[in-house]
Amino acid sequence: MIDAIKKNGQLKFNRLRIGSLPIALLLFALAAMAAYWLFVPAAPPKPDDTWTRIQNEKIIRIGIDPSSPPFIADDGTGKLSGLDVALANELAQRWDVKIQWVYTGFDGLYDALNAKQFDLILSALPYNPSKTQDVFFSRAYFNGGPVLIVRGDDTTTNGLENLQNKNVAVELGSNGDAVARKWQKRYNLNLREFNTSQDALRALQRGEANAAIVDPITFID
Template sequence: MLNEKRLWEYPSQLLGRLRGRGLAWAALALGLLILMALALRMVSGVLRRDEVWARIQRDKVLRVGMDASFPPFETVDAEGRFSGLDVDLATELGRRWGVEVRFVNVSFDGLYDALKMDKFDLIISALPYDRTQTRDLLYSPSYFNAGQVLLVRGDDLRLRSFDDLEGKTVAVELGSEAHQLVRRLARDKGMHLEILAEREPEQTVALLRQGKADALVCDRVTAYAYMRDTDDLRLVGPPLTDEPYVIAARADAPILMEQVTRALEEWRANGLLDELLRKWL
């Protein structure tokens, strides 16, 4: 016959064993979680390594690539002196980090390849954002919007936005982005306006100044160039399109790009970026 006392003790012993095993499994699971956390931290540390930033800090040299043929953003004189908005941005980065800035002049089409070949650390060269490059490169926030804008005569107070061009005449460069944009906006908005398309950009601004056109649509860089010549023109309304100019670094330089982004954000907040834009544009 079964011992009645042992029969009653068996469930409690079984529960004790299960409880012991449960604690063991819990301890094992906790240990695995700790190991996983440490492993993730180590992997994160490896991924966060930035040899480019480490070299800049060690050698005290920042190498900046640009195509110095696009004033007022970048140009170089016969004696090799660089100047322009992008040059000032790079110089401010060097001052901020306490390093020397060395400029490398490369044709615009070769900038990306030269960056990937480690010819320099950053591209600062009126560089439009290119989402097709985001797998291999890191981009900063925009520091200038070079999109299409609306330019009018300074004494014409009737026009405040593109919508005010109903029944008016708009000058554009023939076949340009501005030409296509004005046609599309007029069609989409159901507006009736006359488009004067000229082969040469100088002809378009001449039409505006002569009163033969009520407005001119062009990119923002060109608009600023026209306004530098005389004070009889002004911009109205927000940009009609966005073409952000950005700074680029290789994908393996995340800390460097973080530092660039932090600098641009601070300069936008404290007014330094606006000061440089006014100086050159």
């Protein structure tokens, strides 16, 4: 491409390389797009339906399985106690809302949350990376992990490798259940699943299981 300019009364030609104009236009377009994204206000985020309902109704529905003391437990009369209960009460006070407790089996908490039967889970729930596509997890407020429990008179069991073809008690859907399933085929474990960790430990005490895999705080309690 050629253009002409007049300088000192003489006509001179400047030779521009072919392609320089399209490149200049492209750079201008990119600069314009950058300016748009930098200076044009972004659209406001879409309101969260759950939070909007909580604010309007002044009620927060919390899904629980009250079988994990000292985090959460029901004394049999409907009275709840534990760390998770205290945390829920603090949240309710700060948000100026009332709590509606929704009792759900531990293994059904995620499904019930996705079905919008309650707004959040606060029930000694361990972090599960496989669930991050469907739910958001808070920061951890307790560090723990499953432990292998045997009776006091068992002097031969030091690990899962000593439990081949034997019964192992777990709480259905718990972190201990997940660990046991991970190693079930390798050690040919016979899993005995119970509704609560306490039931799993009672089965161990009665001799119905050779070991139990539960979280350490449940065992200490």
